[in-house]
Amino acid sequence: MSRFPEDFIWGAATAAYQIEGAAREDGRGESIWDRFSHTEGNVYNNDNGDVACDHYHRWEQDIQLMADLGLGAYRFSISWSRVIPDGDGEINHSGLDFYDRLVDGLLERGIEPHATLYHWDLPQRLEDGGGWPVRATADAFARYAQVVADRLSDRLASMATLNEPWVAANHGYEIGTHAPGRANLGEALAASHHLLLAHGQAVRAIRDAAPGLATGIVLNFEPKHPASDDELDHSLADVEHARYNMWYLGPVAGRGYPQSGVEASGWDMAEVLDGDLDTISQPIDFLGVNYYSRGVVRHPHATAVPTTTVGPRRTGFNWEVYPEGLGEILRFVHSTEVTDTIYITENGAAFPDAGDDLDDQPRIDFLRDHLQVIHEAIEDGVPVKGYLVWSLLDNFEWAAGYSQRFGIVKVDFDTLERLPRRSARWYSEVARTGLLT
Numbered sequence: 411m412s413r414f415p416e417d418f419i420w421g422a423a424t425a426a427y428q429i430e431g432a433a434r435e436d437g438r439g440e441s442i443w444d445r446f447s448h449t450e451g452n453v454y455n456n457d458n459g460d461v462a463c464d465h466y467h468r469w470e471q472d473i474q475l476m477a478d479l480g481l482g483a484y485r486f487s488i489s490w491s492r493v494i495p496d497g498d499g500e501i502n503h504s505g506l507d508f509y510d511r512l513v514d515g516l517l518e519r520g521i522e523p524h525a526t527l528y529h530w531d532l533p534q535r536l537e538d539g540g541g542w543p544v545r546a547t548a549d550a551f552a553r554y555a556q557v558v559a560d561r562l563s564d565r566l567a568s569m570a571t572l573n574e575p576w577v578a579a580n581h582g583y584e585i586g587t588h589a590p591g592r593a594n595l596g597e598a599l600a601a602s603h604h605l606l607l608a609h610g611q612a613v614r615a616i617r618d619a620a621p622g623l624a625t626g627i628v629l630n631f632e633p634k635h636p637a638s639d640d641e642l643d644h645s646l647a648d649v650e651h652a653r654y655n656m657w658y659l660g661p662v663a664g665r666g667y668p669q670s671g672v673e674a675s676g677w678d679m680a681e682v683l684d685g686d687l688d689t690i691s692q693p694i695d696f697l698g699v700n701y702y703s704r705g706v707v708r709h710p711h712a713t714a715v716p717t718t719t720v721g722p723r724r725t726g727f728n729w730e731v732y733p734e735g736l737g738e739i740l741r742f743v744h745s746t747e748v749t750d751t752i753y754i755t756e757n758g759a760a761f762p763d764a765g766d767d768l769d770d771q772p773r774i775d776f777l778r779d780h781l782q783v784i785h786e787a788i789e790d791g792v793p794v795k796g797y798l799v800w801s802l803l804d805n806f807e808w809a810a811g812y813s814q815r816f817g818i819v820k821v822d823f824d825t826l827e828r829l830p831r832r833s834a835r836w837y838s839e840v841a842r843t844g845l846l847t
């Protein structure tokens with residue numbers, strides 16, 4: 411039996427475009443995910459987030475559900491184009507009112523509100539002006555951060571600038587499987603720098619508007635393990651580690667871009683202007699760690715027989731279930747001394763439902779195994795202060811549409827009914843007692 415610290419925060423996470431719906435209501439502007447998902451062939455089954463979980467109308471029911479489960483924290487994201495429809499022009503006050511009501515509703519129920527400003531839904535008008543490859547997008551983001559901080563900071567528990575900028579730049583601009591669907595390495599590198607710059611400028615804007623608000627960033631990590639002892643596998647794994655795990659953490663932690671990743675990408679760093687790295691590396695109050703799996707890296711010309719292979723436990727996405735990797739990542743992140751407060755801002759798994767069955771034992775096993783690893787890391791002195799399961803609800807899983815179910819609460823997308831799975835009851839018990847058995 412493992413006992414978590416008294417003050418450990420237990421919660422659940424979601425993101426605006428994945429759950430809100432109400433895509434054209436109360437003045438919300440178009441985002442790149444509206445445009446992308448409405449373009450034939452981009453998303454599984456041509457699904458989109460027009461309705462999603464209809465959380466925009468059902469938010470009270472959803473937060474009551476969390477209160478009933480005894481959760482103490484909720485990580486949600488704010489839709490930029492709901493607040494500033496064209497990204498850098500007029501403020502849409504009814505958009506801000508929605509988040510205002512949500513935050514008050516959470517506090518009334520004793521749930522800490524943890525907001526994320528950018529979970530991939532760039533206003534389409536900013537994309538039309540060049541999107542993240544363009545420097546001005548970072549300025550627009552800093553202003554948006556300040557607008558939100560002015561309105562909500564007196565009641566938020568924390569504010570994260572970006573969610574997983576690696577995915578935003580890589581999937582959105584390098585390989586094009588996410589919005590806005592561009593596939594150009596040069597643009598992706600420029601996007602990655604402007605995302606980081608946006609983070610740094612936003613941290614400044616938030617500190618000006620709300621000096622006491624805990625401010626940070628959410629990054630995704632996965633260990634990159636060489637498949638064999640072959641030198642080629644080892645060096646490729648090192649490069650992947652640089653390009654995936656260090657690309658964002660390095661600059662934020664004041665260590666700059668990883669040299670091996672810069673070289674492997676052939677980046678001339680023309681976008682990096684004097685002072686940018688100082689802007690990006692301001693101290694943060696917390697780092698959000700998102701963890702799902704590891705990568706086993708095989709170079710196409712390697713000849714040594716693989717000794718490390720992807721294990722048999724897989725999720726619905728066919729991702730390997732590899733809890734040990736979270737321990738490895740936590741120790742690695744801690745070693746960079748980037749912060750003394752780490753939250754697990756996402757961790758969870760998609761599994762197909764067995765018919766109407768709400769008995770999701772594989773998800774319970776997944777959560778238990780990862781929580782066990784977190785507990786060991788805490789015992790070793792890694793300052794993990796909270797856990798936000800991904801996700802509260804089944805939702806619009808980006809390019810996979812509604813085909814992948816991550817919720818501890820099932821959503822019937824015909825009726826929009828919420829049906830807590832057994833994992834929700836199990837997690838509720840862990841959250842209430844702080845005990846993992």
Ligand code: FCB
Nearest residue numbers: 425573574577800807808
């Ligand atoms: C993360 C995203 C989140 C969700 C999970 C499964 O990369 O931040 O929105 O899609 O993966």
